[in-house]
Amino acid sequence: MTRVSSPFGDMDPEAFRREAHRLVDWIADYLATSSRFPVLARVQPGEISAALPADAPDHGEPFEKIFSDFERILLPGITHWNHPGFFAYFAITGSAPGILAEFLAAALNVQAMLWRTSPAATELEEVTLTWLRKLLTLPSSFEGVIYDTASISTLHALAAARERAVPSARELGLAGRDDVARLRVYCSDQTHSSIEKAAILLGLGQQAVRKIPSDGEFRMRVDLLAEAIADDRSKGWLPLAVVATVGTTSSTSVDPVPAIADLCRRASLWLHVDAAYAGVAAMVPGYESILQGAGDADSIVVNPHKWLFTPFDLSVLYCRHMDRLRAAFALTPEYLKTVEAAPVRNLMDTGIQLGRRFRALKLWMVLRHFGAEGLRARLTEHMRLASVFASWVDASEDFERLAPVPFSVVCFRARAAQRDDADRLNERILEAVNGTGEIFISHTRLGGRYALRLAIGNLHTTESHVARAWQLIQEHARLIRSST
Numbered sequence: 457m458t459r460v461s462s463p464f465g466d467m468d469p470e471a472f473r474r475e476a477h478r479l480v481d482w483i484a485d486y487l488a489t490s491s492r493f494p495v496l497a498r499v500q501p502g503e504i505s506a507a508l509p510a511d512a513p514d515h516g517e518p519f520e521k522i523f524s525d526f527e528r529i530l531l532p533g534i535t536h537w538n539h540p541g542f543f544a545y546f547a548i549t550g551s552a553p554g555i556l557a558e559f560l561a562a563a564l565n566v567q568a569m570l571w572r573t574s575p576a577a578t579e580l581e582e583v584t585l586t587w588l589r590k591l592l593t594l595p596s597s598f599e600g601v602i603y604d605t606a607s608i609s610t611l612h613a614l615a616a617a618r619e620r621a622v623p624s625a626r627e628l629g630l631a632g633r634d635d636v637a638r639l640r641v642y643c644s645d646q647t648h649s650s651i652e653k654a655a656i657l658l659g660l661g662q663q664a665v666r667k668i669p670s671d672g673e674f675r676m677r678v679d680l681l682a683e684a685i686a687d688d689r690s691k692g693w694l695p696l697a698v699v700a701t702v703g704t705t706s707s708t709s710v711d712p713v714p715a716i717a718d719l720c721r722r723a724s725l726w727l728h729v730d731a732a733y734a735g736v737a738a739m740v741p742g743y744e745s746i747l748q749g750a751g752d753a754d755s756i757v758v759n760p761h762k763w764l765f766t767p768f769d770l771s772v773l774y775c776r777h778m779d780r781l782r783a784a785f786a787l788t789p790e791y792l793k794t795v796e797a798a799p800v801r802n803l804m805d806t807g808i809q810l811g812r813r814f815r816a817l818k819l820w821m822v823l824r825h826f827g828a829e830g831l832r833a834r835l836t837e838h839m840r841l842a843s844v845f846a847s848w849v850d851a852s853e854d855f856e857r858l859a860p861v862p863f864s865v866v867c868f869r870a871r872a873a874q875r876d877d878a879d880r881l882n883e884r885i886l887e888a889v890n891g892t893g894e895i896f897i898s899h900t901r902l903g904g905r906y907a908l909r910l911a912i913g914n915l916h917t918t919e920s921h922v923a924r925a926w927q928l929i930q931e932h933a934r935l936i937r938s939s940t
């Protein structure tokens with residue numbers, strides 16, 4: 457029988473209940489035993505798509521069959537970010553409270569564009585982001601908003617900066633105008649590529665991003681920043697914003713934010729702090745200083761989906777001038793106008809997208825489930841594991857560390873007699889250890905040198921996994937050395 461008007465689709469409520477129970481059992485087993493899978497998917501490009509039919513089915517199929525294809529066809533093509541041996545990029549965790557929240561969010565299917573379209577979603581976002589702000593010891597002058605990713609948070613921050621500097625950009629755009637100087641955004645040579653992408657999208661152009669050299673520990677040189685701003689002004693550019701990073705993508709270095717904030721204040725520039733990965737560490741006693749100076753910034757991005765055990769995706773932008781963001785984007789057609797008993801916040805006003813997922817639910821559940829102490833304990837443990845790994849690298853004659861370890865990422869490499877040999881040797885080590893299926897590490901380049909990068913951030917990861925990673929890296933380095 458085909459049911460045409462039921463959210464259960466062609467299932468009956470009992471079948472849904474059965475499938476949901478099976479799925480929850482599967483997820484619980486998966487979370488407990490994800491290490492049984494190779495962490496890095498072992499499929500060739502095109503293999504998954506070739507195994508799938510070219511067309512959607514004409515007739516509905518039972519969920520059991522669909523799920524069995526998920527296991528048979530898709531699962532082998534999954535790279536397991538929830539695996540204890542996942543040490544690549546920034547290791548992350550989709551934790552149980554967040555996963556349960558995602559179930560609920562999907563069931564409620566809330567679209568929180570207006571306060572009215574789900575008051576709880578709008579108000580929970582505000583409350584949860586206030587909790588997080590206080591945990592990070594940021595001042596109450598910051599208002600928070602949730603987006604999907606840090607790239608989008610930063611895009612909105614720079615849009616607000618553009619709105620402040622050139623309010624007419626909203627109406628007139630920037631192209632073809634000779635009454636507006638070319639805008640400049642400053643960041644270091646270590647800053648994430650999302651800044652350039654934002655400049656592309658905001659019509660500033662990639663050349664608007666001036667990269668300031670960093671020092672020997674990969675932190676922005678403030679003296680060179682000041683020189684660059686003066687140089688640009690003398691040549692007719694209009695300096696717009698500086699992006700400082702707390703926890704750069706390659707080495708997790710921390711830019712000197714207080715000095716940059718001071719400079720921005722004096723030069724009337726918008727300061728955006730990209731603390732997407734490391735910002736959450738500010739809640740750990742002893743690490744409060746990483747956001748020192750950020751309280752004077754105009755905007756800050758932190759990503760709970762990176763290192764706060766919240767399932768992907770959830771990024772938070774804190775801004776001290778949310779009115780600028782609203783001025784940049786608020787646009788209410790007749791059919792979205794509402795009248796409430798008191799002033800309300802409509803989330804659609806704080807950005808480019810109209811529709812909003814109920815993301816706050818998962819962050820709220822994560823914060824409540826772990827509690828501040830639980831989160832601090834886990835972040836502290838990840839940083840301890842990273843320092844243990846770094847101490848093994850430091851003690852080895854065959855390896856060298858390439859950057860300080862302020863948080864939970866270690867950049868290092870195997871030594872070789874020649875620099876080119878070292879690059880090749882380490883590329884081969886990366887391929888070999890990732891080929892084992894036990895661990896997945898990534899790489900970067902620091903000071904022109906190829907670096908292996910081990911990032912700790914998954915809640916399943918224990919010291920034994922980190923020790924196994926070190927063992928595999930050493931073993932494969934030995935094998936490769938002896939074969940050349």
Ligand SMILES: Cc1ncc(COP(=O)(O)O)c(C=O)c1O
Nearest residue numbers: 605606607648703704705730732
């Ligand atoms: C410092 C930093 N900023 C921004 C981003 C972009 O993050 P997202 O994937 O949330 O856009 C990253 C990604 O790793 C990052 O390391």
